[in-house]
Amino acid sequence: MAKFNIFHQLIIISCLSSIPTVAFSVEFNTDMLDTKDTQNIDFSQFSQAGFIMPGNYHLTIKVNNERLGNARDITIGAPTSSEDSLFSVICIPAVITDQLGLKPEAIRLVKYRDNDQCMDLSALEGSTLSVDLSTLTLSILIPQSYLEYTDPSWVPPSRREEGINGFLLDYTLTGSFSRRDSGTKESYLSANGTTGLNLGAWRLRGDYQANYRKSSGNYNNEYSDAIFSRLYAYRSLANIASVLTLGENYFYSAIFDSWQFTGLSLETDENMLPPKLTGYAPEIIGIAQTNATVIVKSHDRIVLETTVPAGPFQIQTLDSSIRGTLDVTVREENGEEQKFSVTTAALPYLTRPGQIRYKFAAGKPRYDGRHLEGDMTASGELSYGLNNIWSIYGGSILSKNYQAFSAGFGRDLFTFGSLSFDVTQSHAKLLDNTLTGRSYRLSYSKSFDEARTDITFAGYRFSDETYRSLQQTLDERRTGTETQAHKESYQVNINKYFDSFSLGGNYQYNTYWNSQAEEQFGAYINTAFNIVALGLKNISLTASATRSKRSGYQDDAINLYVTVPFTMGSSFSFSEGYTKDQSGRRSSTHNVGYSGYSDQRSYNLNVGYQTGQFQDSQTSFSGYLSQNFPTASLSANASYVPNQYHTIGGSINGGITLVKDGIAMHQAAYGGTRLVVETPGASNVPLNGGVYQTNRFGLTVIPNVSSYRKTTASINTSKLPNNIEALESVTEATLTRGAIGYRSLNVIQGEKTFARLKLTDGTYPPFGASVRNKNNVELGIVGEQGITWIVGVMPNDLLDLYWGNKLQCSARVTEFKNGADSYPVLICH
Structure with a gap:
C-alpha cells in the first residue's frame, strides 16, 4: 500500500x-x-501562475513559432511582486534584436535594461512571452503589424544565418577495370568535387578534377592529370539580394553567350527572392544501354559525374545558375560513348514591377582551365520591371578588341504566356579584319494548365554572318582560324499530360554561315496500365526516339522499356533498343532485368543480347548495386560478355565537414549549403527518419540544404536507443548560400x-x-x-x-x- x-x-x-x-x-x-x-x-x-525557478536556462527562442538560431543561455530572475510580467524577469538577449524582423518604427519602441544586455518588448502592445521547460523553449509572440513582410515559403534577411567557420571536402570517386579476352587490360580512375573553407560570410572554394587511364596488353598507354579547374571566393549580400564572387568564375548570361574569366562579379541571387521568381535548372534525360558513367561538362569543367544502371535515366540536380551549352557523355561499360549536347534556355526576362535584377563582371577572360587571354573585359546586364505587364532589359560587354550592346523587352501575355525579344550588336576586332553584326532573339514560354500542356521553352535566334560572340572573338584571335558563325537557332521543348500517360518532345536546330547544320530531336512517351486478366498492376512503359545530326553524320536511337512490378520493392524489366551510328552501322539490343529497391538501396540484374551489322551476336550479363549510407553513397557494377570482356567498377560519392566541435563524413553536398546537427555527448542518434545518424563526436551533417529557405531537422524518437531521451527533437534553420549551419539538439544520455x-x-x-x-x-x-x-x-x-x-x-x-x-x-x- x-x-x-x-x-x-x-x-x-x-x-x-x-x-x-x-x-x-x-x-x-x-x-x-x-x-x-x-x-x-x-x-x-x-x-x-507561470512561475519559473530563477536561474540560467539553455532555451530555444521562437518568435511567432519560428525558431531563431541555436539555443541560448537565458537568465530568469525572481519576480519582486505578483504584478511583475515575464518581460521584467526574463532576459531576452539584446543581440537578437535584428533577428526579430521588426519594422524600424517597432525597433524604436523596444526598451533595454541591465546595462542594455536585455530587451523589454512590453511596449509592443499585444506581445506575450512564455516559457515551456518541457521543451526548453522561450516563445515570443509579436503582432504581425510590428513585423516585416513574411511569407510561409520565404524567410526575410534578418532571420537568415551565415553559419559557422569550417572546412569542407566533397568528392566523387569513380573507378573501373576491364579485361578483354584478347589480353588487353584497361583501368580508369577519376576524382572530382569541391573543397573549401567558410570564414564568416566568405566561402572559399576550389573545384578539382583528376583522371587516370592505363591500357596494357596489345596497346600500352598511360595518362593522368589533376587540376583545380576553378578557384574562387564568394559571399552573399543580403541588403541588395546579391552575391559577390572573386576569382575564377563563369558569366552565365541570360542575354549573351557565356564566357569564363578571372576577376570579380556581382549579381542578383534569385534564390534570395520568393520562390515564384526563382530560375530554371536544366535537365538531362537519356537511356543507358549498359551500366554507364554520365559526365556533364560546361566549358570543359566537369559539373556532374555519376553512374547509372541500364535503362532510362533523368538527372535534375544541376545548378540553376548554369547557362549555355552542356556537353554530355554517356560512357557505356564496353567503352562505347554516346555524346550529345543540351542547350539551357532562359525564361523570358520578366521582372517584378519596380524591381531590378542585374549581373556585373570584370576581369580577364580565360580558356582551357587556367590560361588567361585577351584584355580586361567588363560585362553587365540589367532588367527592370516597369509594371505588371512590361519589363525592359539590356546589357553590354566592353573590352579593347570587342564590344557588344543588347536591348530588349519582356511582355506578360497573361493567358497566352510570356514573351521576350532582344537585339544584340557586336563589334569584333580580329587579327586581320574588323566585323560588326547583329543577332535577334525571340523567346516564349507558356504552361497551358487546362490543356495540361507545357511549352517549357521555345525560341528563335538569327545572327548576321559578321556577328561574333566574345568567346568566338577570343578563339579566333588566339588560333587565327575562323570559328563556326551562327546563323539560325530553333529550340522547342513541349510536354503534354493525360490521365494515364504523358508525351514529351524536344527539338533543337542550328545552322551556321560557314559549316553544316546541326539537328537534334527526341520524342518520349510514358504510361502506366494494368493487365487485369494476369493480375498485373502498375505496369510502366517508356518509349523514346532520338536523332542527332552533327558534322554531316547522323545517330539514331529507338528504345522501348517496360517495367512489371513483382513484389513490394521489386520488378522485372524488358527493353528493346535499336541504334544506327554515324558510320551507318545498325544494331539492336534485347534485355531482361530484375530490380529491387528500398529507401536507401537499389540493385539491378540484367541479361542482354545484341546483334548488329559487322559484329558478332553477343550475350551479356551485368549487375548494379547502389547504397546510401549516412556517411556516403556507394555504387558497384559488374558485367561479363562471353569470349569478349569482363568489367567491374564502382563509385563513392560523399563529403567531409570539419568544424570546431568535430568532424563528420556525410553524403555529398557538392560544395553547397549544409547543416551540422550536434547531440552533445550522445552518438548514434537517428535524424530525419534515420537517414542520418550522429557519430562519435555527436555530429551529423544534412547536405544539400536549400539556401535562404527554411530547413527542418528532427530526431527520430521512435528509433532512439533506450538510454537516450530527447529534450529537443526538432530544429529549424535558414542559411545563406554555401553556409555551414549549426544546430544543437539537447538530449540526455x-x-x-x-x-x-x-x-x-x-x-x-x-x-x-x-x-x-x-x-x-x-x-x-x-x-x-x-x-x-x-x-x-x-x-x-x-x-x-x-x-x-x-x-x-x-x-x-x-x-x-x-x-x-x-x-x-x-x-x-
Whole structure:
C-alpha cells in the first residue's frame, strides 16, 4: 500500500508540472495527500501562475513559432511582486534584436535594461512571452503589424544565418577495370568535387578534377592529370539580394553567350527572392544501354559525374545558375560513348514591377582551365520591371578588341504566356579584319494548365554572318582560324499530360554561315496500365526516339522499356533498343532485368543480347548495386560478355565537414549549403527518419540544404536507443548560400531509475523538490519519503536539489547505497 501511494503521488506531481499557465495563483491543500509528513512538502514552484525557478536556462527562442538560431543561455530572475510580467524577469538577449524582423518604427519602441544586455518588448502592445521547460523553449509572440513582410515559403534577411567557420571536402570517386579476352587490360580512375573553407560570410572554394587511364596488353598507354579547374571566393549580400564572387568564375548570361574569366562579379541571387521568381535548372534525360558513367561538362569543367544502371535515366540536380551549352557523355561499360549536347534556355526576362535584377563582371577572360587571354573585359546586364505587364532589359560587354550592346523587352501575355525579344550588336576586332553584326532573339514560354500542356521553352535566334560572340572573338584571335558563325537557332521543348500517360518532345536546330547544320530531336512517351486478366498492376512503359545530326553524320536511337512490378520493392524489366551510328552501322539490343529497391538501396540484374551489322551476336550479363549510407553513397557494377570482356567498377560519392566541435563524413553536398546537427555527448542518434545518424563526436551533417529557405531537422524518437531521451527533437534553420549551419539538439544520455534521496541528517528532501543536472535540466521531482524517478543519469553525475526557490544540496550518483526496500539511496550533501 505504501508503494502504491508513492507512485500515486509521483503521478500527481508529474501532472502538476505540466499544468498550463493560468491567470491566477493557486494555494494547494496538502491535506489531500496520503502522507503523514505534510509539512515537509514544497509546492512553491506550482503555486504561482507561470512561475519559473530563477536561474540560467539553455532555451530555444521562437518568435511567432519560428525558431531563431541555436539555443541560448537565458537568465530568469525572481519576480519582486505578483504584478511583475515575464518581460521584467526574463532576459531576452539584446543581440537578437535584428533577428526579430521588426519594422524600424517597432525597433524604436523596444526598451533595454541591465546595462542594455536585455530587451523589454512590453511596449509592443499585444506581445506575450512564455516559457515551456518541457521543451526548453522561450516563445515570443509579436503582432504581425510590428513585423516585416513574411511569407510561409520565404524567410526575410534578418532571420537568415551565415553559419559557422569550417572546412569542407566533397568528392566523387569513380573507378573501373576491364579485361578483354584478347589480353588487353584497361583501368580508369577519376576524382572530382569541391573543397573549401567558410570564414564568416566568405566561402572559399576550389573545384578539382583528376583522371587516370592505363591500357596494357596489345596497346600500352598511360595518362593522368589533376587540376583545380576553378578557384574562387564568394559571399552573399543580403541588403541588395546579391552575391559577390572573386576569382575564377563563369558569366552565365541570360542575354549573351557565356564566357569564363578571372576577376570579380556581382549579381542578383534569385534564390534570395520568393520562390515564384526563382530560375530554371536544366535537365538531362537519356537511356543507358549498359551500366554507364554520365559526365556533364560546361566549358570543359566537369559539373556532374555519376553512374547509372541500364535503362532510362533523368538527372535534375544541376545548378540553376548554369547557362549555355552542356556537353554530355554517356560512357557505356564496353567503352562505347554516346555524346550529345543540351542547350539551357532562359525564361523570358520578366521582372517584378519596380524591381531590378542585374549581373556585373570584370576581369580577364580565360580558356582551357587556367590560361588567361585577351584584355580586361567588363560585362553587365540589367532588367527592370516597369509594371505588371512590361519589363525592359539590356546589357553590354566592353573590352579593347570587342564590344557588344543588347536591348530588349519582356511582355506578360497573361493567358497566352510570356514573351521576350532582344537585339544584340557586336563589334569584333580580329587579327586581320574588323566585323560588326547583329543577332535577334525571340523567346516564349507558356504552361497551358487546362490543356495540361507545357511549352517549357521555345525560341528563335538569327545572327548576321559578321556577328561574333566574345568567346568566338577570343578563339579566333588566339588560333587565327575562323570559328563556326551562327546563323539560325530553333529550340522547342513541349510536354503534354493525360490521365494515364504523358508525351514529351524536344527539338533543337542550328545552322551556321560557314559549316553544316546541326539537328537534334527526341520524342518520349510514358504510361502506366494494368493487365487485369494476369493480375498485373502498375505496369510502366517508356518509349523514346532520338536523332542527332552533327558534322554531316547522323545517330539514331529507338528504345522501348517496360517495367512489371513483382513484389513490394521489386520488378522485372524488358527493353528493346535499336541504334544506327554515324558510320551507318545498325544494331539492336534485347534485355531482361530484375530490380529491387528500398529507401536507401537499389540493385539491378540484367541479361542482354545484341546483334548488329559487322559484329558478332553477343550475350551479356551485368549487375548494379547502389547504397546510401549516412556517411556516403556507394555504387558497384559488374558485367561479363562471353569470349569478349569482363568489367567491374564502382563509385563513392560523399563529403567531409570539419568544424570546431568535430568532424563528420556525410553524403555529398557538392560544395553547397549544409547543416551540422550536434547531440552533445550522445552518438548514434537517428535524424530525419534515420537517414542520418550522429557519430562519435555527436555530429551529423544534412547536405544539400536549400539556401535562404527554411530547413527542418528532427530526431527520430521512435528509433532512439533506450538510454537516450530527447529534450529537443526538432530544429529549424535558414542559411545563406554555401553556409555551414549549426544546430544543437539537447538530449540526455543515461540510465532511468527510481532512487531514494536522503539528506545528511537522515531526513528526506521536501515532497516536490526539483532534481536537476549541471545544465539546470530537470531530471525528476522528489516524492514521498524521497522516492524519485530520475532519467538521464550516468555514473559520477552530480545532481542538484532545489526547493524554496534555491539550490539546497547536491548528490553524487556514485554514492548509491542499497536500501532495505531495494531502492538505491542517494545522499544529498
